[in-house]
Amino acid sequence: MSKTLVITGVGRGIGNALVHLAAQSGHRVYALSRNIQNVLKTELVHPVSLDLIDEAAVIDFSSRLKKEGVQIDALINNAGALINKPFSETTTEDFEAVYRVNVFGLASLTRMLLPCIKEEGHVVNISSMGGIGGSSKFPGLAAYSSSKAAVNILTELLAEEYKNSGPAFNSLALGAVQTEMLAQAFPGFQAPLTAEEMASYVLKFALEGQQFFNGKVLPISSSTP
Numbered sequence: 001m002s003k004t005l006v007i008t009g010v011g012r013g014i015g016n017a018l019v020h021l022a023a024q025s026g027h028r029v030y031a032l033s034r035n036i037q038n039v040l041k042t043e044l045v046h047p048v049s050l051d052l053i054d055e056a057a058v059i060d061f062s063s064r065l066k067k068e069g070v071q072i073d074a075l076i077n078n079a080g081a082l083i084n085k086p087f088s089e090t091t092t093e094d095f096e097a098v099y100r101v102n103v104f105g106l107a108s109l110t111r112m113l114l115p116c117i118k119e120e121g122h123v124v125n126i127s128s129m130g131g132i133g134g135s136s137k138f139p140g141l142a143a144y145s146s147s148k149a150a151v152n153i154l155t156e157l158l159a160e161e162y163k164n165s166g167p168a169f170n171s172l173a174l175g176a177v178q179t180e181m182l183a184q185a186f187p188g189f190q191a192p193l194t195a196e197e198m199a200s201y202v203l204k205f206a207l208e209g210q211q212f213f214n215g216k217v218l219p220i221s222s223s224t225p
Contacts, residue, residue, distance in 0.1 A: 003207060004072050006030045006113065008052065008106075009079030010039050013179035014126070017199035018076065019045055025203070030065070032109075033079070052079055052105025062112035072117045074206040077106045077151075078126045082181050084140040095143045102147040107154065119166035122210040123158070124202065127151045127173045129221045135173075141185060148173070152217040159215025168210035172202060175221020192223050 005022055009015040011033035019031045023044045031039050036047040050057050065072070081101035083094050110123060117123065129135045131148025138145075155171040162169065176182055176191035177198045183189075201220065 002026050002028060003074065004028045004030075004070060005074045005076065005206065006032065006072055007076045007078060008032045008050075008109065009126075010047075011035045012038065013181060014174075014177060014195045014199050014202065015076075015078040016040075017195045018078065018203055021196070021199050021203050030070075032061075052109055053100045055108055058105075058108050058112050062109075062116070065113065065116045070116055072113060072121055074122045074124065075110065075113055075117060076124045076126065076202065076206050077110065078202075079105065080126065080144075080181065082141070082144045082184055084144075084185055086140060087142045090143055098143040098147050099150070102144070103150045103154070106151060110158070114167075117167045120210070121167035122206055123167055123169045124206045124209070125151050125155050125169070125171040126202070127155075127171045127217065129173050129175045129219060132173050132217065132219060135219075138185075144185070155217060156215050163214065168214040170205075170209055170213050170215070171217040172205065173217055173219045173221070174198065175219070176223050 005027055007015055007018050010019050010031040019029055019040050022029045023040060023042055029045045031045055031047045032050045034051050036049050039047040041047060050061055081098045083098055128148040130141055130145030131152050152171050155169050159169040177193045177195055178191040179195050182191055
């Protein structure tokens with residue numbers, strides 16, 4: 001059965017692969033990214049140039065979906081920003097830049113789209129193993145990993161707040177996947193999984209995982225990092 005998905009961060013990596021896989025499976029996709037030049041364009045895929053830190057643009061997009069009567073089965077909050085710097089060189093502006101995308105932008109889009117998400121729908125926040133307490137930590141990623149920890153706690157809070165009305169909220173804390181962002185965080189490291197392989201897992205989880213999980217932060221990692 002065809003579903004309707006909203007996916008952020010689709011310009012490259014896992015997000016881009018998610019759009020291809022969803023369309024191949026016959027699903028309707030609203031594909032959001034600041035740069036949509038490399039985004040698949042078909043009858044099923046609706047590329048939307050959107051900067052998550054631009055709240056007016058987020059409001060306009062959500063208003064458009066409401067007017068069109070769009071009912072969302074799954075929102076995949078995949079967009080992310082990363083800065084790799086020693087903590088002593090990481091400025092307040094650096095922290096703010098990362099948090100604006102990874103936390104504030106994610107929260108804003110989710111809040112605006114909630115009226116369009118089905119009660120039995122699913123909000124999947126793409127997080128990181130670096131945001132899980134007790135996991136391996138790496139220098140240079142203070143802003144990024146701490147922002148992902150915030151995403152994980154936000155996921156748990158929203159699941160509790162909406163447990164009686166839906167939708168479900170879960171976070172996937174990803175380990176190493178061979179993407180441009182991984183290369184930025186760990187130059188020269190070869191990950192065991194491709195973006196396409198991880199996207200396949202994420203898509204299936206987004207469409208079915210709410211039957212089994214709500215308010216969970218699930219580690220999805222076969223390596224360290």
